[in-house]
Amino acid sequence: MKEKIKGFIYGCVVTSLITGSVAYAANPTSIEVYFKDLKYKIDGLDKTPSEGQGFIYEGTTYVPLRFIGESLGKNVEWDGDTETIWVGKREGRFTGLTSLKYARTDGEVWTDEKPGTIEIAGTKYKNGIRAMVKNSSSSDGKASIDYNLNGNYKRLTALVGMDDASRNVKALGIIKVIGDGKELKVISKLIGGDNPINVDVDVTGVLKLQIVFEVDYDKNYNWAEILWVDFLEPKLFE
Structure with a gap:
């Protein structure tokens, strides 16, 4: 019953x-x-x-x-x-990096893409930082975005990779995480179509955080190619 x-x-x-x-x-x-x-x-x-x-x-x-x-x-x-x-794993309290107001950008960088429009290897992501980089007479193959962390955080996590908009290009992507002018993490040889890579960076005491997106060309690559590189779901932990 x-x-x-x-x-x-x-x-x-x-x-x-x-x-x-x-x-x-x-x-x-x-x-x-x-x-x-x-x-x-x-x-x-x-x-x-x-x-x-x-x-x-x-x-x-x-x-x-x-x-x-x-x-x-x-x-x-x-x-x-x-x-x-x-x-499962409990991460603790965090602040989404893209929820902070950025200090400045240099080049073609966006943080306001509609949720679910950023895509890597066929998977859509809720939020992130998206950059377009190329080598030409008007660009040095680099873009960046800065945030003032003011020493308030200890750890930064994210997923990084080549956006599906660039999955067929031959050039490779590079992302650098820089804290107060010092390279904290460099992720190189990002290839279109690959799954994103997990990044975990110690940002203890960092006052100014900079995310740099670069293009890695060699003589075999088409210098006219445009790369879209993504820094996804970035989280700051206190």
Whole structure:
């Protein structure tokens, strides 16, 4: 027999969506649900929640998030201060680099692309810094963007790579992370069509951060080629 639960406070329950769309309420909302004796198989193995049960609401199946996460070998944590659910590695609090107001740019650099329009190796990304670089009479094959960090951060992470707009060019891309005039990280030989590379840089005490985008040409490359190089999902950790 189904156990009918009334006055269930949806806003206080952490669940994981299995199928269908998410039902969301900005404020706590009372709903009426029916718990069901659901069976779970994770990678072919039978699994049973140690606490809590799944239920179906308006055609969508919900199950305890902690049960699913830990069954897949992922730690699940709840941060009450920020009302954030962490599944797997917990990064800590961070500030998106592109949410800061940049100090200056030199060359063709953009931070205001529409979310999901920056693409590397067929994957679209929410935000980032996109630069166009080329070698010509009016350009030295370089572009850059500066931020005033004022020593407030310790770590910078990002994904870097050649934008799909340049996936067929022969020239290679270079990205340099510079702190207070000193090279902190150089990522070279970026090739169109390759997956992005993870970057993790110590920026402890850095007052001024500069991201430099360059083109790496040799005699076999077409000097008229234009490269689009991306610095994606950049995060600053305190």
